[in-house]
Amino acid sequence: MSIQVSGLYKHFGQFTALNNVSIEFPSGGLVALLGPSGCGKTSLLRVIAGLQRPDAGTITIHKRDVSGLDIRQRQVGFVFQHYALFRHMTIFENVAFGLRAKPKATRPDETTIRQKVNRLLELVQLEWLADRYPAQLSGGQRQRVALARALAIEPQVLLLDEPFGALDAKVRKELRRWLRQLHDELHITSLFVTHDQEEALEVADHIVVMNKGQIEQIGTPEEIYHAPKTEFVYQFVGSSNRIYAADRGYTFTRNENALNKLYCRPHDFNVHTEPQEHGMPVNVVRKLPLGNIIRLETYSHAPQQLVEVELASHDPIINLIQPADEVWLVPKKVSQFA
Numbered sequence: 001m002s003i004q005v006s007g008l009y010k011h012f013g014q015f016t017a018l019n020n021v022s023i024e025f026p027s028g029g030l031v032a033l034l035g036p037s038g039c040g041k042t043s044l045l046r047v048i049a050g051l052q053r054p055d056a057g058t059i060t061i062h063k064r065d066v067s068g069l070d071i072r073q074r075q076v077g078f079v080f081q082h083y084a085l086f087r088h089m090t091i092f093e094n095v096a097f098g099l100r101a102k103p104k105a106t107r108p109d110e111t112t113i114r115q116k117v118n119r120l121l122e123l124v125q126l127e128w129l130a131d132r133y134p135a136q137l138s139g140g141q142r143q144r145v146a147l148a149r150a151l152a153i154e155p156q157v158l159l160l161d162e163p164f165g166a167l168d169a170k171v172r173k174e175l176r177r178w179l180r181q182l183h184d185e186l187h188i189t190s191l192f193v194t195h196d197q198e199e200a201l202e203v204a205d206h207i208v209v210m211n212k213g214q215i216e217q218i219g220t221p222e223e224i225y226h227a228p229k230t231e232f233v234y235q236f237v238g239s240s241n242r243i244y245a246a247d248r249g250y251t252f253t254r255n256e257n258a259l260n261k262l263y264c265r266p267h268d269f270n271v272h273t274e275p276q277e278h279g280m281p282v283n284v285v286r287k288l289p290l291g292n293i294i295r296l297e298t299y300s301h302a303p304q305q306l307v308e309v310e311l312a313s314h315d316p317i318i319n320l321i322q323p324a325d326e327v328w329l330v331p332k333k334v335s336q337f338a
């Protein structure tokens with residue numbers, strides 16, 4: 001079921017949260033809405049869900065204009081950051097809730113509800129917890145129940161708002177992998193909001209990068225990372241250093257308006273311990289071992305500006321570099337934006 005939004009505007013007083021957003025989300029995809037805090041990700045998701053009315057624009061779910069419909073009629077499954085499970089109901093009853101709440105004419109009978117809920121609990125691997133209450137579950141387990149509950153109504157689309165935001169790093173990682181697998185099994189068109197670039201790159205098959213209520217770029221994780229179309233996308237997804245082309249090689253400057261502004265990723269420098277004709281001299285301040293990479297925090301001379309450099313931890317040059325040393329950086333690859 002593809003989702004198409006066209007000419008969406010959403011204002012809060014003077015503030016424009018969505019500024020003429022038009023986009024089509026592919027059928028069966030798992031798409032991440034990525035962007036900094038306040039860029040409008042949640043607003044877009046809520047407008048698609050029918051939880052919020054746009055000031056202008058249309059929303060079509062599988063060729064059906066749902067703009068005037070309320071959330072129930074849109075058949076969307078919604079999962080929030082804070083698992084809003086019913087505390088007084090067992091896990092089984094939480095998942096069954098959406099089915100029991102259906103109008104009588106479309107409500108399944110009790111046997112069908114039981115079968116369906118058991119199947120969903122199996123899918124999220126929690127059937128053994130069916131009789132417990134939410135308070136007796138871990139955060140990750142509760143979030144899986146929230147997902148099973150959203151899936152119970154057989155949604156046309158699944159919308160997830162920072163679904164793993166409240167969980168610790170390890171559980172988040174597990175659940176990401178698990179969401180990807182679940183999606184590969186069910187193929188429900190799914191959108192999830194995240195401000196975590198790693199999460200978007202790891203889980204999504206397409207990423208929509210948003211900034212100030214508008215869409216900056218849509219693409220596969222590879223396209224977003226390796227072929228960013230704007231300066232904003234380059235800086236937001238992945239680490240970057242800003243450098244400037246000088247007459248001879250490159251240099252650093254604080255001048256925001258300098259011409260020939262370029263960007264270089266930390267792993268895209270060659271590091272030399274001897275002066276290089278087109279190299280930039282910097283001083284090493286720190287050498288941080290980060291597993292399979294070593295990060296060098298270095299500072300350019302004048303003006304002083306932090307430049308991050310990453311080398312493979314097995315690179316032999318590592319042993320020749322100590323804090324306070326002067327080294328010369330030669331960019332291997334730079335990016336420039338109009």
Ligand SMILES: Nc1ncnc2c1ncn2[C@@H]1O[C@H](COP(=O)(O)OP(=O)(O)OP(=O)(O)O)[C@@H](O)[C@H]1O
Pocket residue numbers: 012015016017035036037038039040041042043044195
């Ligand atoms: N009900 C509201 N009343 C007033 N302003 C709002 C309301 N909801 C959202 N906003 C504003 O609209 C902007 C976009 O909010 P939104 O929640 O869509 O951002 P977001 O990208 O999801 O951010 P975050 O990652 O912090 O959740 C923000 O600046 C926010 O302050």
